[in-house]
Amino acid sequence: MPETAVTSNLWKLIEPSLLLHGDDLAWICRQQEGRREVQFRQIHQAALVTAQKLRKSGISAGATVGITAPNGPEWTVAALAAWRIGCMIAPIHIGNSDHDIAAQIDAVKPDIMLVHGSGIVHEPRMEITLDAEEELAAAENAIAAADDPDAVAARLYTSGSTGNPKVVRLSHGNLAANVLAAVKIQRFGPGDRFISLLPFSHAMGITANVNLPYYVGASLVTPKVLAASEIVAALEEEKVTVVIAVPRLFRNVMLGLEKKFREGGKGLALYRRVLRASPSRLRQILNAPLRKRLGGRINVWVSGGSHLDGRITRFYQELGLPLRQGYGLTETAPLACIQENFDSAPESVGKPVEHVQVRVNEPDESGQGEIWIKGPNVMLGYEDPEQTAQALEDGWFKTGDIGRIDDQGRVTLTGRLKRLIVTEAGKNVYPEELETLLERDPAIKEAGVLEVDMRPACVLAMDGDDTAGEARRVIREFNALVSAHNRISRIAVVEELPRTPLGKIALQELPAIFEAHEIGAGGN
Structure with a gap:
């Protein structure tokens, strides 16, 4: 593994590994049309050529490069190309609604959009490709951006689970520090295979499923779909570690x-x-x-x-x-x-x-x-x-x-x-603790606790024929075990709770869901 302190940008942190492990597999893409393998050399060459294309289109250091692509080698090529020439990336989460995607694009205002497998309309735009042979020579001779760990590497749009949108500015040093901290905790290397389950539009996906495996020369596996059966098959068949x-x-x-x-x-x-x-x-x-x-092998x-x-x-x-x-x-x-x-x-x-x-x-x-x-x-x-x-x-x-x-x-x-519930008696109620306890009942798929009239209420996600009866049974037993101020006062039942792209409960949607699906009092 190349040893590099946090004194460089991400391109210079990662490029030595791309060169060192050139013939090794960077990606194993399980696709409906068949299995696709991509080497580190292909990633490196495609990033060089894409960076050169960006330059030729008028994009220079300090510009914002939007990325709309599914998890995969093309996404990483776009990010590496942007970092090579000193640009900031602004990933767009393509799994969101059209309204949310429009809000993301409006917030980050990319100077150009790098796209792959996406129907998002934005101009100017450029298709990401791994075909780099013809233009490689000129791209290799181009000068990379100067080292500056304090330069902005990513502008990440986040509304979290509360719906309060922000654009977070992460530097090359911020993201590199995470990678270097991770390898001090756990020994990763070229023999490892990571499975890609996190959206690359989020910091967790960028660090854990892009920068870290690339830095240590490990392979990445993308399942065909994020379904339990396919994930288990990918773990076993691709020998994920x-x-x-x-x-x-x-x-x-x-x-x-x-x-x-x-x-x-x-x-x-x-x-x-x-x-x-x-x-x-x-x-x-x-x-x-x-x-x-x-x-x-995990x-x-x-x-x-x-x-x-x-x-x-x-x-x-x-x-x-x-x-x-x-x-x-x-x-x-x-x-x-x-x-x-x-x-x-x-x-x-x-x-x-x-x-x-x-x-x-x-x-x-x-x-x-x-x-x-x-x-x-x-x-x-x-x-x-x-x-x-x-x-x-x-x-x-x-x-x-x-x-x-x-x-x-x-x-x-x-x-x-922001989720803390303070009752009329001045008692503090922590919704996360109540959700954890509620989800220990096998009948509950998920639980979301919210404040209604200064008391904790909940939305329960359940399957079955008599969900209302089961919900009341769960809450009766729950309320018998907890302190008075933690007792659930009212209940709503749904099939699924709304989730953010990273899997958190979309808290801003709970009040409306509760109002639409309430079944009555929880009991004491």
């Missing part, structure tokens, strides 16, 4: 395994007790069939993007599957904390990564307060100066997350400031 995904995937895998154990007449709880009492070598033997079902599972229930972490740990939880935000490029060595505190998000500081601002008597983050990964700012002034203070980013830090430096999140 690294899975970085959102909590929803890991919860669904857990529920699927529990279902298979029940259907097979096997006691999962007994099996897990046997595992806990077994020597490590015996655990490896007992877990071999399970690991084979999930591909057989040695890294990382969850990020939103909160992961500690029960899910324990489930994977007890089955010998190395799941760890990370934490960060778009504004931190995104990684800030991660569990190391499959942390003994599964509810935590681990410790800060190298060169990153985390503190609790103005903690209350229980040690909880707003999480602030400082380090080389923290954004340059938002495009709106007022938003930047509200979010940054002396280099510290105010995350809006509520949490605490234990005596070993491990961070545990308990909620979001």
Whole structure:
């Protein structure tokens, strides 16, 4: 792996690896029309030629290059080409509605759009292609942009889960710092295969599924579709070793395994007790069939993007599957904390990564307060100066997350400031904690908690014939277990909860959904 400090732009961080691993597979694309393989050499050459085409079209350093393409080699060629000539990328999430796509484009106002497999209309535009042979010689001789780790590398449009849009400005240094921190935590290399499950239009996808694997010379696998059966097939058939995904995937895998154990007449709880009492070598033997079902070679599972229930972490740990939880935000490029060595505190998000500081601002008597983050990964700012002034203070980013830090430096999140419900009695209710507890009932696919009349209410996603009756049963049992101020007052039931592209609940849509689907009181 080439060793490069955060003193260069992303092109110069990644290019040595593209050259070093030229004949190796960069991509395995599972497509409906067949399997496609792409070498690192092809990526490098196509990026050089695309950069030269951008220059010839009048695009120069400091311009904004929009990207509308599905996850795949063409997307990465566009980003690398832009970075080579000192441009900023502005990825457009093509899975959004036409209205949201228009809002993204209007917010970032790209100088040119690089497109592949997209019907988005924008002028000027240029098709991304991997065919680079004819124009390669001239492109190789072109001079790359000067090193400047403080230059803007990406302008990322984010409305988060609350619907409050911002454009985040991440520097080359921000994104590079994340890559260099990741390789200090886990040894990645050319023998690894990452599966691409995260949208490249988000910081998590850019870091975990583009910059990191390219830097270490690992391969990327794209499934045909993001369906459970195809993902499992890709894990096994392509011998995937690294899975970085959102909590929803890991919860669904857990529920699927529990279902298979029940259907097979096997006691999962007994099996897990046997595992806990077994020597490590015996655990490896007992877990071999399970690991084979999930591909057989996965040695890294990382969850990020939103909160992961500690029960899910324990489930994977007890089955010998190395799941760890990370934490960060778009504004931190995104990684800030991660569990190391499959942390003994599964509810935590681990410790800060190298060169990153985390503190609790103005903690209350229980040690909880707003999480602030400082380090080389923290954004340059938002495009709106007022938003930047509200979010940054002396280099510290105010995350809006509520949490605490234990005596070993491990961070545990308990909620979001903007979601905090304060009851008439002045009691604090943390919706995220209630959602985690509700989703432990097998009848609940997903839960979204919101404030109605200064009390917690919820929208439950369920399947079945008598969802109303089941929902009332779940809430009766839930309310019998929790403190009075945490009891659910009213319920709504739907088939699915609305989600952001990164898999978080679209919180801004919950009130309207609740109003349209309420079934009545939750009971006490």
